[in-house]
Amino acid sequence: MGETFLEDVAASAVTIERRLGVSRREFMQFCAATAATLGLPAGAEAQIAKAVERAQRPSVIWLHFQECTGCTESLLRAEHPTLEKLILDVISLDYHETLMAAAGHQAEAARKAAMKAHKGKYVLVVEGAIPMRDNGIYCKVGGHTAMDLTRECAADAAAVIAIGSCASWGGMPSTDPNPTGASSVGQVLGKPVVTIPGCPPNPYNFLATVVHFLTFGSLPAVDELGRPKVAYGRIVHEHCERRAHFDAGRFALEFGDDGHRKGYCLYKLGCKGPETHANCSTIGFGDVGESNWPVACGHPCIGCTEKGIGFAKPIHAVAQLKGMSPPATYPRIVEQQGQTSFAAAAALAAIAGAAAGATAMLARNLGKSDAGQESPKASEPPRGQGG
Amino acid sequence: MADSRATAHAPAALGGPLVTPVTIVLAALALAALGVLVVRFTQGLGSVTHLNDGYPWGIWIAYDVVVGSAFACGGYAMALLAYIFNRGEYHALVRPALLASLFGYTLAAVSVIFDLGRWWNFWHIFWPGYAQVNSVMFEVALCISAYVLVMWIEFSPAFLDRIGLSRARQKLSRVLFFFIALGVLLPTMHQSSLGSLLVVFGHQVHPLWQSGWLLPLIYLITAVMLGFAVVIFEATASAVGFRRQLETPVLSRVCTIMYWVLIAYLVLRFADLGWRGALGSAFAATWQAFWFWAETACYAIPAVLLATPASRERPARLFVGAVLLMLGGMLLRINGFLVGYMTGDGWHYFPALPELVVTVGIIAFEILAYIVIVRRVPVLPAGQPAAR
Numbered sequence: 133m134g135e136t137f138l139e140d141v142a143a144s145a146v147t148i149e150r151r152l153g154v155s156r157r158e159f160m161q162f163c164a165a166t167a168a169t170l171g172l173p174a175g176a177e178a179q180i181a182k183a184v185e186r187a188q189r190p191s192v193i194w195l196h197f198q199e200c201t202g203c204t205e206s207l208l209r210a211e212h213p214t215l216e217k218l219i220l221d222v223i224s225l226d227y228h229e230t231l232m233a234a235a236g237h238q239a240e241a242a243r244k245a246a247m248k249a250h251k252g253k254y255v256l257v258v259e260g261a262i263p264m265r266d267n268g269i270y271c272k273v274g275g276h277t278a279m280d281l282t283r284e285c286a287a288d289a290a291a292v293i294a295i296g297s298c299a300s301w302g303g304m305p306s307t308d309p310n311p312t313g314a315s316s317v318g319q320v321l322g323k324p325v326v327t328i329p330g331c332p333p334n335p336y337n338f339l340a341t342v343v344h345f346l347t348f349g350s351l352p353a354v355d356e357l358g359r360p361k362v363a364y365g366r367i368v369h370e371h372c373e374r375r376a377h378f379d380a381g382r383f384a385l386e387f388g389d390d391g392h393r394k395g396y397c398l399y400k401l402g403c404k405g406p407e408t409h410a411n412c413s414t415i416g417f418g419d420v421g422e423s424n425w426p427v428a429c430g431h432p433c434i435g436c437t438e439k440g441i442g443f444a445k446p447i448h449a450v451a452q453l454k455g456m457s458p459p460a461t462y463p464r465i466v467e468q469q470g471q472t473s474f475a476a477a478a479a480l481a482a483i484a485g486a487a488a489g490a491t492a493m494l495a496r497n498l499g500k501s502d503a504g505q506e507s508p509k510a511s512e513p514p515r516g517q518g519g
Numbered sequence: 520m521a522d523s524r525a526t527a528h529a530p531a532a533l534g535g536p537l538v539t540p541v542t543i544v545l546a547a548l549a550l551a552a553l554g555v556l557v558v559r560f561t562q563g564l565g566s567v568t569h570l571n572d573g574y575p576w577g578i579w580i581a582y583d584v585v586v587g588s589a590f591a592c593g594g595y596a597m598a599l600l601a602y603i604f605n606r607g608e609y610h611a612l613v614r615p616a617l618l619a620s621l622f623g624y625t626l627a628a629v630s631v632i633f634d635l636g637r638w639w640n641f642w643h644i645f646w647p648g649y650a651q652v653n654s655v656m657f658e659v660a661l662c663i664s665a666y667v668l669v670m671w672i673e674f675s676p677a678f679l680d681r682i683g684l685s686r687a688r689q690k691l692s693r694v695l696f697f698f699i700a701l702g703v704l705l706p707t708m709h710q711s712s713l714g715s716l717l718v719v720f721g722h723q724v725h726p727l728w729q730s731g732w733l734l735p736l737i738y739l740i741t742a743v744m745l746g747f748a749v750v751i752f753e754a755t756a757s758a759v760g761f762r763r764q765l766e767t768p769v770l771s772r773v774c775t776i777m778y779w780v781l782i783a784y785l786v787l788r789f790a791d792l793g794w795r796g797a798l799g800s801a802f803a804a805t806w807q808a809f810w811f812w813a814e815t816a817c818y819a820i821p822a823v824l825l826a827t828p829a830s831r832e833r834p835a836r837l838f839v840g841a842v843l844l845m846l847g848g849m850l851l852r853i854n855g856f857l858v859g860y861m862t863g864d865g866w867h868y869f870p871a872l873p874e875l876v877v878t879v880g881i882i883a884f885e886i887l888a889y890i891v892i893v894r895r896v897p898v899l900p901a902g903q904p905a906a907r
Binding site: 470475491 | 759868
């Protein structure tokens with residue numbers, strides 16, 4: 133694949149530069165990073181590059197309901213220089229209340245037009261929970277309830293993606309006593325959808341899901357809660373940079389204490405890493421390097437991606453360990469560097485002495501026999517020199 | 520073996536008592552080692568050894584395995600001489616040498632298990648998929664295990680007769696040449712690989728013993744030399760111990776070969792030290808320098824002691840020379856693996872008493888088994904009247 137791939141990319145470098153306003157290097161970095169996020173084998177970045185380059189931009193309709201727009205913000209405020217350009221160029225964002233220039237009836241008309249033009253081919257993204265109590269009257273857009281809009285838009289969509297914890301499982305609005313009956317997209321549609329939980333979710337997890345759809349025409353493999361396995365297959369604790377401290381029993385016990393300043397494990401401060409499925413500990417957050425996800429900043433994970441933990445369990449409550457517990461004993465912190473015992477030294481000297489003595493005796497007897505005596509005296513074979 | 524062709528040297532069992540003061544002492548030492556090993560296997564390495572993170576290998580590896588297998592090269596050296604160079608006159612020495620090698624190697628191989636932290640996983644190295652096939656230790660482990668097996672087959676004619684399996688013996692003797700060839704090839708491979716272990720240690724080994732790509736050759740040459748030295752030592756010791764006639768004429772011929780191997784080794788060793796510019800560190804006031812000169816003395820003294828053909832006819836000189844060479848071969852290995860092993864500031868190692876008990880116990884068991892076997896199985900050449 134190597135050569136044709138390189139040739140293809142070289143040929144299209146100019147096109148990409150003109151169309152996306154990014155250098156070829158930046159573009160390939162994006163494709164490689166996305167392939168890595170998706171856990172795809174080497175060479176997949178080439179497929180991604182081709183798919184993105186083809187510019188058959190799928191129409192995307194993005195609905196906002198009970199939410200804070202944090203998911204959109206995190207996507208747009210990402211520091212990666214090409215991210216917002218790519219997300220706006222790779223897809224045709226036909227309806228997005230935060231980003232579109234149109235307003236009022238004009239905006240709703242755009243949605244209807246896009247749905248009609250791309251019937252069965254567009255991607256529906258839902259951000260925010262959907263209130264279902266009292267027939268969903270607690271959230272309306274253009275006179276329609278969130279429930280109705282979701283069902284209407286989902287009916288002809290090629291794929292439905294729920295972004296953020298609110299759309300994925302109810303999120304913060306669904307916290308008890310949940311006066312509006314805030315529900316997830318899956319609950320409203322009565323069928324599972326792909327979910328990208330998180331508050332906000334890592335933009336790369338969303339982007340990787342979309343790019344996977346673009347490249348392979350299907351959504352990535354998901355778990356029983358609809359979460360892409362590449363991003364949510366493991367718990368935060370498994371690859372946490374502070375994991376070694378957990379295993380060695382070194383914990384921060386309160387904010388600002390000695391252990392906290394030394395970067396010890398935050399488990400006892402209520403870190404939910406051990407029961408939260410997400411890839412924060414492996415890909416970081418916010419595109420500004422590995423030091424900028426909550427645990428790296430010194431704050432325990434609050435489990436924002438996990439239903440029943442984020443916004444449900446108190447932040448200070450200790451996580452329930454899943455499939456692992458601290459060891460009963462810990463390795464020594466100061467290693468013994470070596471010791472010498474008098475008994476051993478004496479014993480070694482005695483062995484050496486016995487061996488030397490036996491050798492000398494035997495040699496003397498041999499010498500005597502050599503000098504004319506008929507036979508050597510019997511002597512036990514010397515110990516210490518094994519044969 | 521082809522003892523039928525050399526009826527003059529046809530081996531015969533010695534007979535005689537098995538329970539003597541010597542065997543009782545040896546058995547007691549072996550039992551003490553067994554006691555320590557019970558503790559080691561139930562309570563872990565830390566309970567009986569002074570091993571630490573800086574020195575994960577102690578005398579159980581450096582002596583029991585590395586030196587132990589080199590001391591067990593008598594069978595290899597004699598097979599090389601008798602079969603490869605086709606010198607039939609050494610035939611009488613092959614079987615006793617092979618017996619000593621058999622025990623030396625078997626116990627060296629077993630000793631590895633004593634040193635394994637998770638010893639119950641030892642079989643992983645033989646299991647395709649578990650083994651790391653690019654490792655030097657894999658080569659050593661597989662090769663030594665294969666050689667132990669080959670030696671038991673090589674030696675089996677001696678006891679097949681005893682247990683009445685003469686027909687099996689006849690069948691075996693037709694293919695024995697194959698195992699004899701393997702018995703020369705395998706030690707050549709793993710004795711040099713034991714030197715390769717130090718190559719892998721790299722700069723952690725003191726320059727006096729870090730000969731780089733020459734290490735395999737150095738270890739191989741000294742192993743052959745040690746093989747001859749052990750044959751002389753063991754033939755003399757058993758002649759004295761069992762009150763048999765000394766085999767001085769044939770031993771002095773072995774000694775002549777050993778002597779020239781020794782000279783070749785000394786030239787190689789010092790040429791290497793000089794070429795690498797490591798000789799200067801031999802004159803520094805360090806423990807390493809002290810042990811280097813102790814090691815060198817063990818080679819230099821025999822080089823003088825056995826210099827003339829007449830001196831090689833004198834049993835006492837032969838014996839002292841052989842013992843010194845064994846000591847020198849031992850020091851080369853102990854120095855490379857422990858004394859000259861520098862793993863970082865603050866780390867040091869000196870064997871614990873239980874470690875010594877195990878090592879001594881293994882040696883005692885070897886000698887005990889040798890005594891028992893030569894008294895009951897045809898190993899030593901018959902027809903030599905007791906000297907008294």
